[in-house]
Amino acid sequence: MTTREKEMAMRWLRSFFNRPEKAYVHPYLAGAVLGVVLFLAFLLTGNGLGSSGATSRIDAALVDIVAPAHVDNTPYLLKMAGGDKNPLDDWIVPVFFGALLGGFASGARNGRLRLTTTKGPNISNRTRWLMSFIGGVVFLYGARMARGCTSGQALSGGATLAAGSWVIMLAIFASAYLLAYFVRRLWL
Amino acid sequence: MIFPLDAFTTVSAANPWTYVVFGCIGFAFGYTLEMAGFGDSRKLAAQFYFKELTVIKVMFTAIAVALTLLFGAVGLGLLDFSHVWVNPTYLGSGVVGGLIMGVGFIVGGFCPTTSLASASTGRIDGMLFMLGGFVGAFLFGETERYFDNWYNNSGYYGRLTLDQVFGVSAPVVVLVIVLVALFMFWGSEQLERLVGRKDLSLEPRLRKLGAAALVFAALAVLAVGSPSLEDRYQQLSFKRTEVIKQAEGKPLTVTHVYSADEMLGRRLVFTSPAETFKARYLQAIKPVYLDVRSESDYNLYHLADSKNVPMERLEKIVPDLLSEPPANTVFIAISNDEAAAIKAWKLLVASGVQNVYILEGGVNRWIATFGAQDAALKPLATAGADQLRYAFPAALGDRYKSCSPDPIEYEHLDFQSRIVLQLKRDKSGGGCG
Numbered sequence: 302m303t304t305r306e307k308e309m310a311m312r313w314l315r316s317f318f319n320r321p322e323k324a325y326v327h328p329y330l331a332g333a334v335l336g337v338v339l340f341l342a343f344l345l346t347g348n349g350l351g352s353s354g355a356t357s358r359i360d361a362a363l364v365d366i367v368a369p370a371h372v373d374n375t376p377y378l379l380k381m382a383g384g385d386k387n388p389l390d391d392w393i394v395p396v397f398f399g400a401l402l403g404g405f406a407s408g409a410r411n412g413r414l415r416l417t418t419t420k421g422p423n424i425s426n427r428t429r430w431l432m433s434f435i436g437g438v439v440f441l442y443g444a445r446m447a448r449g450c451t452s453g454q455a456l457s458g459g460a461t462l463a464a465g466s467w468v469i470m471l472a473i474f475a476s477a478y479l480l481a482y483f484v485r486r487l488w489l
Numbered sequence: 490m491i492f493p494l495d496a497f498t499t500v501s502a503a504n505p506w507t508y509v510v511f512g513c514i515g516f517a518f519g520y521t522l523e524m525a526g527f528g529d530s531r532k533l534a535a536q537f538y539f540k541e542l543t544v545i546k547v548m549f550t551a552i553a554v555a556l557t558l559l560f561g562a563v564g565l566g567l568l569d570f571s572h573v574w575v576n577p578t579y580l581g582s583g584v585v586g587g588l589i590m591g592v593g594f595i596v597g598g599f600c601p602t603t604s605l606a607s608a609s610t611g612r613i614d615g616m617l618f619m620l621g622g623f624v625g626a627f628l629f630g631e632t633e634r635y636f637d638n639w640y641n642n643s644g645y646y647g648r649l650t651l652d653q654v655f656g657v658s659a660p661v662v663v664l665v666i667v668l669v670a671l672f673m674f675w676g677s678e679q680l681e682r683l684v685g686r687k688d689l690s691l692e693p694r695l696r697k698l699g700a701a702a703l704v705f706a707a708l709a710v711l712a713v714g715s716p717s718l719e720d721r722y723q724q725l726s727f728k729r730t731e732v733i734k735q736a737e738g739k740p741l742t743v744t745h746v747y748s749a750d751e752m753l754g755r756r757l758v759f760t761s762p763a764e765t766f767k768a769r770y771l772q773a774i775k776p777v778y779l780d781v782r783s784e785s786d787y788n789l790y791h792l793a794d795s796k797n798v799p800m801e802r803l804e805k806i807v808p809d810l811l812s813e814p815p816a817n818t819v820f821i822a823i824s825n826d827e828a829a830a831i832k833a834w835k836l837l838v839a840s841g842v843q844n845v846y847i848l849e850g851g852v853n854r855w856i857a858t859f860g861a862q863d864a865a866l867k868p869l870a871t872a873g874a875d876q877l878r879y880a881f882p883a884a885l886g887d888r889y890k891s892c893s894p895d896p897i898e899y900e901h902l903d904f905q906s907r908i909v910l911q912l913k914r915d916k917s918g919g920g921c922g
Binding site for chain 1: 492493494497498499500501502507508510511512513514515516517518519520521522523524525526528529530531532534535537538543546547548549550551552553554555556558559562567568572573574575576577578579580582583584585586587588589590591592593594595596597598599600601602604605606607608609610611612613614615617618619620621622623624625626627628629630631633634637640646648649650651652653654659662674693696699
């Protein structure tokens with residue numbers, strides 16, 4: 302590539318990151334769009350949305366590469382990756398990667414691509430990073446225990462009137478609200 | 490019923506479009522979450538301090554809209570609800586898991602998919618949440634074996650929906666949820682005004698129109714109602730392939746599509762005693778023998794391993810039959826002749842249960858086939874239709890020799906095979922994984 306071409310390529314790449322930031326879409330509108338997406342998912346495939354299952358499956362695939370004997374010894378992993386089974390061969394995995402791409406696309410289009418940290422005003426970046434990591438560990442542990450997260454249980458299960466899903470949704474909100482006061486330093 | 494589309498119920502390398510479809514669904518999902526602002530953990534956490542209730546608004550609008558569209562489609566006969574994945578209810582692990590998730594939510598400021606939207610747009614906290622998520626899910630896999638009995642059994646109710654819990658029709662629950670959601674939105678706006686000091690006059694007035702439209706749609710769903718069992722029965726279709734040997738050239742494979750009544754008329758869902766007996770020894774299928782006769786008949790004589798589910802109770806167990814059995818389960822309905830079993834078959838297939846068959850000739854023909862030599866089974870000439878044609882000295886249940894015929898003695902049996910396995914989508918471990 303000539304210097305000029307390189308310059309143009311860099312400018313095109315950078316244009317993703319320097320767009321003027323657009324406002325967020327109104328919650329009701331976003332919710333309505335999400336509702337239509339959820340409905341279309343059920344209509345076309347019989348499945349709703351989901352996410353935490355893909356995390357388990359990616360984990361299982363990684364363990365299967367690094368320590369396949371361990372897969373055979375762990376019943377939870379054996380179900381997904383035992384023998385010839387490919388744990389990534391499940392509808393939820395393309396949904397997971399699609400969601401990553403979709404989030405990126407929206408961020409790019411709306412001028413929100415930025416290497417940054419979102420946090421409350423009274424804590425340091427470091428604290429926030431540690432809390433995010435811990436939060437992720439705890440959340441996904443609970444999500445696999447409940448067999449789904451806010452998208453798999455609350456949204457999808459909610460929309461199909463699954464009794465257990467509504468209970469799970471209540472539990473998530475109840476515990477978060479109860480704990481909120483005690484961790485308010487993180488956010489307020 | 491056209492939807493859901495069989496081709497898209499699961500991913501398969503044989504049909505690569507499935508990956509595209511699911512990828513696009515995921516794309517739309519991630520895009521919508523990011524455009525709502527959920528890449529920013531502060532927006533998510535604000536929910537729990539009543540400053541900004543975007544999470545509730547987005548979530549419940551999504552649920553209310555999806556719910557109304559879904560049950561509208563079911564009511565119109567467009568979508569077959571029995572083919573829609575409904576998360577099974579596990580109250581024990583569900584409640585504990587939900588409580589744990591709440592902790593992760595308020596500490597980490599994300600849920601899994603919002604962390605994806607956040608990570609993909611450059612937020613380090615989103616990336617760390619995502620990374621932590623992989624660790625958390627891994628830890629669960631490692632520790633699950635220590636409580637797997639509780640995990641799999643505590644508070645397990647199978648496929649249970651709110652309309653069944655409250656004993657009302659699904660469209661009624663839809664309307665109630667829509668109204669509750671709208672009330673919550675009103676409440677959220679008041680909280681945002683009081684705690685978050687938001688100026689509500691800046692909110693688009695269109696939202697009131699949207700709310701009205703949603704209520705109207707929910708009322709329409711109520712008016713349409715749910716398709717009756719009779720409607721669903723009439724809309725059923727069964728595929729059977731026939732291989733016709735040609736005089737010259739390759740054999741011809743023809744696919745026929747039959748209605749439920751045609752399947753009955755052509756005797757395509759009747760399994761002979763021989764096939765019913767052999768089913769137990771076939772690796773590929775798992776037979777479940779449903780004896781729909783009265784308890785007294787069952788106690789006089791029944792096939793070994795058969796379950797007694799009298800007709801009156803059959804409707805109640807349909808949700809169980811729909812939810813858990815492995816994909817290769819084949820149900821065989823059994824009555825004395827065929828009348829009750831046919832009624833049972835109609836009920837089960839109309840309810841969406843797959844792989845249901847009828848024992849041809851019922852218990853009477855079974856005894857004639859396998860129990861002809863048994864002196865204890867005396868033929869009864871005076872029996873009426875669908876009644877036992879034999880007299881039994883005592884209620885021995887399945888302790889006659891013919892109840893479980895010897896596979897070696899009956900190794901060679903001539904019969905025309907009727908069982909065609911309709912593979913259900915195997916939800917390998919549940920919807921969300």
